[in-house]
Amino acid sequence: MHIPDGFLDGSVAAAMAVPAVAAVGYGVHRAGRTLDDSKIPLLGVTAAFIFAAQMLNFPVAGGTSGHLMGGALAAVLLGPWLACIVMAVVVAGQAFVFADGGITALGANIFNMGVVGALGVGLTMLLARRILPANRTVFLSVAGAGAWASVMLGALLASAQLGASGTVPFATVLPAMLGVHVLIGIGEAVITVAALSAVLATRPDLIDGAGFGPISTTPLTPAAEVAS
Amino acid sequence: MSGAHDHAGGGPAGDLSSRVHRLDPRAKIVGLVAVTLVGVSTPIAAWEVWLACGLVLAAVAAAGRVPARVIWVRARVVLPLVILVAAFIPFFRGGEVVASLGPLDVSREGLEVLGSVAAKATIGTVSAVLLGAITSVPAIIRGLETMRVPRLLTLIAAFMYRYLFVIAEELRRMRSALASRAYRPRTALQAAALGRMASALFLRTFSRGERIYLAMLARGYSGRMPRLDPLRLARADAVFVGLILLTLLPLRVIS
Structure with a gap:
């Protein structure tokens, strides 16, 4: 789903850059007020983790394979806004370092693969905590459904952008993209749920807090670390 | 559309002490992103502009002695996408039919879109690959930092x-x-x-x-990474960016 240079029309690329820049910009602004400096290395290694986890391939029907996108996982672990930032750095890093995804399509790629999943799943999680009972099953179901939906939504958006650019006929590419991504989304959901249930079993403290995960809430101090 | 991310590894390649390798990272970012922008922003079938972009990229690669093999290995990530997505195009466009493959008609307009998508994707990908080959990642990050990211x-x-x-x-x-x-x-x-x-x-x-x-x-971290050598723009940096813009912009404007 990394859209390369030249696949998007200039106006589509620019139109997608606006929400991407707005979301990441707001995330950075918000982090400037609430984020403890000690958490920056954590965000960095989380970005590296997502980058590396995207190398995890799993089989999809017909000999093709999909890989983890990680937006939903990041959203649950970090909260929506920090997840936006981390996903933006991951996608930009792939474009600049590995030429994977075009630099002119960066806005669209960050929006499809990062912002939509991070904000969608993160905000759904916040909402679910308000209106649904807070237990493991609800938590994991919301995360799993969110992971699946984030992949489908990303595929839908990518098809719509390519269609609007006149690169491919929307009506032809949409069923193909969604058909493949139904299965990729299941893989994403299975991995996300398995990962979160393992984190819940071993370090539940990482997921607690007001829906923003550990990274923006509990400040890490050397003394606390020595004591623990 | 989700291929494996079997990245062939990034990092500088070629003659690491060449003139282009030693340029300020900001000049290299601006210069190579400009090539991408010019190449990608063209209308359909702007072959002279794409040719000029290709020549500029070839000149940068030659100046940095970046081997063609390295460029090929790193740039081919884009190939499956061009094949998968762009291969649709000739069959689904209306217009003058130039050939038929079974029930499917191949239109001239479709072939032109395919050609332009492939050319633009190549220019963008090769620019990014060259930027990575002549600039270390920490230098790119540092350049972006001084460019107010x-x-x-x-x-x-x-x-x-x-x-x-x-x-x-x-x-x-x-x-x-x-x-x-x-x-x-x-x-x-x-x-x-x-x-x-x-x-x-x-x-x-x-x-x-x-x-x-x-x-x-x-180790004494106090909120900022220490920098030993400040970035400085030299005349060579201005020449690099200036040459790229002078070659491409006039062509882009008249095309």
């Missing part, structure tokens, strides 16, 4: 790059451990083991992040 983003990017290979290597070891226990998933539903592996990796990564910060504090 928010410090939070460049810091996260710097940590990401520093630990990416450490974590990828850890992941590789975990995968071979899984494989040695005969894990060979055949459907997406069997991906749960990968999820548990991902969570083990995340927990290790998380505690690594905590340790890194403590180590930084122990």
